[in-house]
Amino acid sequence: MAARRSAPGGGPGPAAGDPALADFPAQAPDTRRWCFADQLGPHFLDAPGQPVLLVESRGVFRRRRFHRQKAHLLLSALRHRAAELGEQALFLQTDSYAEALDQVTEPLSVCAPTTWPARDFVLRRRGVTVLEARGFVTRQADFRRWAEGRTRQRLLMDDFYRAARRAHDVLMDGAEPLGGTWNLDHDNREPPPADGRVPAPPPEWPVEDEIDEQVRADLDAWEAAGDVAFVGEDGPRLFPVTHAETVHRLEDFLAHRLRAFGPHEDAMLAGDPWLAHSMLSASLNLGLVDPADVVARAEQAHRASVAEGDPLPLNSVEGFTRQVMGWRDWIWHLYWHLGREYRHGNALEAYEEVPGWMGELEAEAVDANCLSSVLSDVRERGWVHHIPRLMVLGNYALQRGIRPLAITDWFHRLFVDGYDWVMVANVVGMSQHADGGVLATKPYAAGGAYIDRMSDYCGGCRYDPKKRVGEDACPFTAGYWAFLERNRERLAGNQRMRQPLNGLGRLRDLELVVEQEQLRGTQAP
Template sequence: MNRLILVLGDQLSFGLSALRAGDKAQDTVVMAEVRDEANYVRHHPKKIALIFAAMRKFAAHLEEEGWTVAYSQLDDTENSGSIVGELLRRAEQTGAQSVVCTEPGEWRLINKLQYAPIKTEILNDDRFLASHAEFEAWAEGRKALRMEYFYRDMRRKTGLLMDGENPEGGQWNYDHDNRKPAPGDIAPKGPLKFEPDNIVGDVLGLVEAEFSDHFGTLDGFWFATTRAQALDALDHFITHSLPTFGDFQDAMVSGESFMFHAILSPYINIGLLGPLEVCEAAQEAYEKGDAPLNAVEGFIRQIIGWREYVRGIYFLEGPDYASRNRLGQSRDLPAMYWGGETKMACMSAAVGQTREEAYAHHIQRLMVTGNFALVAGLDPQQVAQWYLEVYADAFEWVEAPNVVGMSQFADGGVIASKPYVSSGAYINRMSNYCKGCDYSVSKKTGDGACPFNTLYWHFLDRHRERFSNNARMGNMYRTWDRMDEDRRKTVLQDGQAVLDKLDAGEIV
């Protein structure tokens, strides 16, 4: 009996479980560019273009391998506009009575497929190193689900950077070596960029016509759109950026959008690269003496540690996770997140590069745009939707735990043991943004004071009941309590003035 094999836009892997379960002789692969997926949030045009172009090329490769592929382009006149609608349309055309698919990475789409009016078998997505059952077993009975301990188990499981039963070099984690600010003469090569071919050009024209009102620009599109190109991008990173990645992975420099980061997450997250092969390439560089241990360990930790961990949290916590708001923050996202005018150089830089590249690295996301959202009391669901919309590597399984959990503490501490808040001093230490800012990072109160400086203390004060007994935050509150009462009053007044400006739609 013939079946439909569904392949989604973030499942472009030739070893996908649904493809392995299929039969080339009688099954039909269904792939579809649909408005439901492009518009359920207003994705960055470059993200849409990346996925559509990669889908078209993947479908062509499947056909070369002998598969029958029913592919729906967005502007097909018969396109129903939804994944389920396209499955039903193709079932009617082929006579197929059932669908086989690999589990999607969002509860939203899982729910749609589970209740689709056609028999649908959802297979495990075994492209990840930790299955749901494995993560649940790891989490069971633990008081705190801290990534570090999960990461060590993933090191043991994979054998990556292991010396027998012990970690290579005698330490599990070299993060303390990876927090250097960038020197003044830094010259990163950045990611490998690819000129658009005819297929990409057609997609860019389509996306420009259909989604030009979304935040972000298509200008200068350079992403890899095939596995071969993604492998070239991996080789480029290993050769040119990995050796220095560790030292400066937290550094931020005006005009340097990529620093020494890999920019491989979009390719891993849509399936063009596998997480293990990427880590093995980094380990090989270490073994050859081409990259230091602190860089390789830090890179591998982001993939088999953090990436696997947040996926585990997303499915462990269930469909309501992304809607949590334990701090009760409710302020609307200000216009600066959409490119509106701001006097804050760090926010302008992070948002501007996001608009141009559909990318910002983890510290820009966590300690600039995320930090500001947290201290300003922004609604975490609006913040999470923004991150999902604007980044090329954002899918809800990875984005929700990173934003709702790590960045905004809206999950109440499932992921983080304390909120990631800081004054302007951290940004000044790790970047050169403050040198070109209208605000003074050294000024704590009054006109011209950095908004991070006053909002930091305002956040701690308004959430004191929740955090004052947190062991990792005791020093912060003791510092606050030692301040003169009049100074504390001034700080809070100045912080509230910033919030009042945000509420009034004024420029901050």
């Protein structure tokens, strides 16, 4: 696999008007490399012995109230990297990045950071050479060439993914996709197995060490002193914090879990939050492993299994590959391409704040079993997979008219893999339809029937997913129809919403549904 080949089209990219979008140089091997806490893998260095600057800023945790396990993961990963590098790294523990940089007199280089504010900060620093971004399969300049001339509504993930597959020669058979089909997502939408068990062992969990112990002690002390505050429960570390741990989890996934991943990747089980997911998103977003290497290893595993006569299902391999080099890269590039103001979109005019019970992860306050179970999972682990995020948490916020930027911040703070670039497009665009249809052609709103079909949450719930009025009316079913009625005019021009909107006219109890849901508001359902 040629992971760094230019995208089709060639030639220089368009001039970037914003300095943060410049075509930065690729390398600066003779400088000390400043690595942010999400740039911790070996692929962020130009040479094995290159000197490194690592900065731990306590002030970051004062600005936002993060999940406790997210804070632990970030600090543990940063300190493990410092320990690995030893004398090769200058490790500064300060109150701010500016305070740390004031202690450094030598020239620095840094790979372009992953957020607008961080890029602005490094571009203002004298003596810091900003290099092109790493940690993604497709380069920013190549994405700009691909996007040139396309309207916002034509920046389709599937088109980008196909171009990237061709450019990097991933899962290809000459000029055609392996197996003859680009996208096998239609094979990956099965409900949970009837017996409630996915045929895959659980992930192998990392073993904590003395660094984790010290991180936990420091977080306890900071919290006790009133210096910082967290939300969510502490617990054993569930995610890798080193390159070696990440590679081990990847190899375990490819050997024991990838085979079962595809068909049930959209399913939800209360007793098995992991199903057959890779559990690599946090590691990828910490920069612990190069996603090009992840994709290459997945393809190698598939081709080796074919040669051995026991092929890994192509829908599982393709589905995983699409998540890593398709969706993840696309979301990253759209963060920059759509600009600084994209985060403020509010096409559906949603102005409610995140309710207190949701902000505090008070799962016991919620009777709706799906929402209560997912909130409990977030509280205990800082993670659930993409469907509970989209179709339970995001669906609830969409139906209840929660302010898009507020729910974006909630996801950013409370998920171990949440970063600004991850959540802005995912939440503002995909989940909340606040961009008016740039990322998704219709809102991801659904009633209780979807949750009932794709999960085991509805069994034993006090609410009936078939009912929209009454004490046992499902808040997602009723909320769906109230959402449509509230946004009837805003969505009238959306062709994909014509049938659902027409359905409003057939509801004899629509006024009762709307009145009931207005009274419910954002009270814990």
